[in-house]
Amino acid sequence: MDKRQLASRIWESANTMRSKIEAQEYKDYILGFIFYKFLSDQVEQLMYANDVEPDELAEALVEDDAETVEFVQNRLGYFISYDNLHSTWRAAGSDFNVADVRDALAAFDRLILPSRAHVFKDIFRTLETGLSKLGTNATSQTKAIKDLLDLINDIPTDGAQGYDVLGYIYEYLISKFAANAGKKAGEFYTPHEVSEVMSRIVAAHTQDRETLTIYDPTSGSGSLLLNIGQAVAHHMGDPDAIKYYAQEIKESTFNLTRMNLVMRGVKADNIVARNGDSLEHDWPMFDESDPENTYDPLFVDAVVSNPPYSQKWKPAGKATDPRFTQYGLAPETKADYAFLLHELFHIKPDGIMTIVLPHGVLFRGGAEETIRTRLIEANNIDTIIGLPGSIFYGTGIPTIIMVLKKQRSHDDVLFIDASQGFIKDGKNNLLRARDIERIVDTVHARRDVEHFARVVSRDEIRANDYNLNIPRYVSATLPPESVDFFATVNGGLPISEIDALAGYWDVLPGLREALFDEDTNGYATIRTDDIRETVLEHSASGALADTLNAALAGFADSLETELIDGAMAVPVNTAEDGIKADLFTRLAPVPLVNEYQGYQLLHEKWLTIANDLTILQTEGWDAMRVVDPVMEWKTKDKKKVEVQTGWEGRVATFEIIRDLYLPALRDQVEGLTAELEGATAELAALIEGLSEEDKTDLADVLNAKEDGFLKSDLNKAVKALPALPKGEQWPEGSVEAVQIEAKQLLDRLTKVKSQLKKANEDLETKTHETVENLTDDQIVEVLSTKWVAALMVQLALLPTLTLRELADQVQRLQDKYATPLTQLDTQIATTERSLLASLDKLTGSEADMQAVAALQQMLGGGQSD
Incomplete structure (x- = not known):
């Protein structure tokens, strides 16, 4: 089971187990126990690494052994005794009790290394105070906790996979709880895709620094900070050179920040976290006993945040606060600019900040207009990115990412309208990989892109009275479609509207003439009955496909060399960047093909490749020969239970194995399946064709709902039919004829079901055996098919996608003037x-x-x- 499957399984289980407990609260329990398991396992691994055998652990890990306590504390920052280990709880079975958890959490706080108190002190308070909500008494609470411990037991917490699986599952659960927490979601989670945009912008600005400091004054779960850190680490190469500052007003969420940072492998020395109101209590900058001589403000390389939108704050008494003196105070009812100025104050002169804000900050008047004007005149605003609406959990309002700096080499502002680039994901909108890439590329290139981005001078902004509303400068919304009055009245297609598609005609010679008959009066008619077929089958379309194929020549070989031949050395976290750059270079000269569409295909395939590479690099090539059970949730006795529904290869999927090595068995199963479906459909059609009179006549052989036949009764009825003279048949549609046909179909269904069951069993067994006995050459073939060939098939379709868009545009033009x-x-x-x-x-x-x-x-x- 890979990390995505494991995360999904844990979420499904957790969502079932939480019953009536709100998602917002339940997340604190399951995430708290995952963190405790992580800390507990860290203690065990430390002891094993220092020559303590498993059967010696009970004697070695005791609180009375001051030397061992000090040894563990100095290395981990805390101590957990043997009795309080997660593994000990699991081994206790029926002797385990909720009281064991309470005692362990109290002991944990008591045994924290004082110099690590800022990381671990009271980190389990939310979990500790919430245990009583897991049940009405100690017995029910104990059962709920044991269920949770069983649930999280499969999560690896040993760091063997670079915290990748643990971090992925933790982030996955946080996002899922956020999606189910309604308006409260914004308190702790920034969608990963938005974090990705912000992190890529920050990483590009800070990539040449040997060390880095990052600060989030509204840190929530800490995911935004971590995503920034990971993006920067790709360039720096040393994740330990990054120091994280975090502040969060809500205690339970503050604990989430610290847990997330620790579990993702951030060293305690690199975590500086505070529980407090960033606007009321700025980062401690002085010793209260001697404020004048100890003043030491915090300045960092990058600040990132997703603060609560337009919330109230207390500006009274802050007119002399150094954070606000240069720009002014945000209105009491809207703290958006207060957060922005707080963050701007804390970046170094060559630093950068990215902040998520509501659109209102761009155009609202009063005090906000004053602040906005001063920010523009001070040349602090670098980029404004308009995001799609409904992209954050708990709110449908459209938002922006604003990028600010203290020092800039130019005095313009880049406006990006990314509001139209997304896909629907349930109630929310989701930025795709292609949308993220396009935004980030545009920020880096700082260029104009029609209907997407525009670099605007400060003089133009001044002329607009410092109003930064994005549609004033660029809009992704296309202008209204033109309507030709003459064609509307008399028919025909305006040649001017055909000319508007010149970008296609220039690249596809002869296609325009194949589609249209054009007269000298400026109007045309369609020459074909099938627009899409004419477009796709035209010789110019074939030439476009040839151009793409030539551009991609050698790409598959390059992928096989890098990803398969060098699988064990591929840097999973950064390899996609190089492949992406190669793909963009190849696609750039191919006309009409959207390179971002190509990148989307690459990225979707890369998620699978990266997951497989992680498994292979962790478990070795033998993972190719491993088969795992497939588990699904089923409802049984009105309760959801997890049951095994089959098998699947850990890396070598059954589908690929069957296509490559068992095609005959696969075809047999598919043929029998089709035959079964056909017979079922024939039987359904026979029943649907019965009149009410027929149903009355057939009452003895139909079920109570009259939607199926009673097989035993039908067999008796057919057997009792009188024999007809040789060569004669019952009249078509007669009761007798219907009974005979129904029996034949039911007999056929019974036979085919039996054959299909055996064929499926044979195919499952053979597939299982084939996976477990793959040769080295077959492993290469499987990976080549799964990773490379599948991607190349998708990339080859890029011209077809473009040509279909053209066909759709021509069809819309035809439909618009179809009836004058x-x-x-x-x-x-x-x-x-x-x-x-x-x-x-x-x-x-x-x-x-x-x-x-x-x-x-x-x-x-x-x-x-």
């Missing part, structure tokens, strides 16, 4: 005459006939004699 008003007028007149003729034949009461006469008058006809 002159023709519509004729159709209306014909319909009116037909209706008048029908009205003449009506009879009724005097009142009815008066109504008919009135309707005839409306239709332009008089009362007929």
Whole structure:
């Protein structure tokens, strides 16, 4: 089971187990226990690494052994005794009790190394105080905790996979709880895709630094900080050269920040976290006993945040606060600019900040307009990125990412309208990899992109009275579609609208002529009955596909060399960047092909490749020969239970194995499946064709719902039918004929079901055996098929996607002028005459006939004699 499957399974289980407990609260319990398991396992691994055998652990890890306590504390920052280990709880079985958890959490706080108190002190308080909500008494609470411990037991917490699996599952659970927490979600989670945009921008700005400090004054779960750190570490190469500062007002969420940082492998010395209100209590900058001589403000390389939108704050008394003196105070009812100025104050002169804000900060008046004006004149605002609406959990309002700096080499502002680049994901919108890449590339290149981005001078912003509303400068919303009045009335396709597609005609010679007959008066007609077929089958379209194939020549070989031949050395976290750059270089000269669409295909395949590479690098090549059970949730006795529904290769999927090595068995199963579906459909059609009279006549052989036959009764009825003379048959549609046909179909279904069951069992067994006995050459073939060939097939379709878009545009043009008003007028007149003729034949009461006469008058006809 890979990390995505494990995360999904844990979420499904947790969501079932939480019952009536709110997602917002339950997340604190499951995430708290995962963190405790992590810390507990760290203690065990430390002891084993220092020559303590498993059977010696109980004697070695005791609180009375001051030397061992000090040894563990100095290396981990805390101490957990043997009795309080997660593994000890699990081994206790029925002797385990909720009281064991309470005692362990109290002991944990008591045994923290004082110099690590800022990381671990009270980190389990939310979990400790919430245990009582897991049940009405100690027995039910104990059961709920044991269920949780069972649930998280499969999560690896030993760091063997670079914290990748643990971190992925933790982030996955946080995002899922956020999606189910409604408006409260914004308190602790920034969607990963938004974090990705912000982190890529920060990483590009700070990539040449040997050390880095990052600060988030509204840290939530800490995921935003971590994503920034990971992106920067790709360039720096040393994740331990990054120091994280975090502040969070809500205690339970503050604990989440610290847990997340620790579990993702951030060293305690690199974590500086505070529980407090960033606007009320700025980062401690002085010793309260001697503030004047100890003043030492915090300045960092990068600040990132997703603060609560437009919340109230207390500006009173802050006019002299150094964070706000240069720009002014945000209004009491909207703290958006207070957070922005707080963050801007804390970046170094060459630093950068990215902040998520509501659109209102761009155009609201009053104090906010004053602050906005001063920020522009101080040349602090670098980029404004408009995001799609409904991209954050708990709110549908559209938001922006604003990028600010203290020192800039230019005085313009880059506006990006990314509001139209997304896919739907349930109730929310989701940035795709291609959307993220396009935004980040545009920020780096700082260039104009039609209907997407524009670099705007400060003079133009001044002329707009410092209003930064994005649509004033660039809009992703296309202008209204033009309508030709002559074509609307008389028909025909305006050549001017065909000319608007010149980008296609220039690249696809002859296709325009194949589609349209154009006259000298500026109008045209469609020459083909099938627009899509004409476009896709044209020789110019084939030439475009040839151009793409030439551009991709050697790409598959390059991927096989890098990813398969060098699988054990591939840097999983950074390899996609190099492959992406190669793909962009290849696609750039291919006309009409969208390189971002190509990157989306690469990224989606890379998620699978990266996951497989992680497994192979962790477990070795033998992982290719491992088969795992497939588990699914089923409802049994009104309860959800997890049951095994089959098997799947850990890396070598059954589908690929069957396609490569068992095609005959696969085809047999598919053929029998199709036969079964066909017979089922025939039987359903037979029943649907029965009249009520037929159903009455067949009552003895139909079930109570009259939607199926009773097989035993049907067999008896057919057997009892009198024999017909040789060569004769029962009349078609007769009760006898229906019974005979139904029996034949049921017999056929029984036979095919039996054959299909055996074929499926044979195919499952053979597939299982094939995976477990893959040769080295077959392993290479499987990976080549799964990783490389599948991607190349998708990339080869890029021209087809473009050509389909062209066909759709031509079809819309045809549909727009398909029925001219002159023709519509004729159709209306014909319909009116037909209706008048029908009205003449009506009879009724005097009142009815008066109504008919009135309707005839409306239709332009008089009362007929």
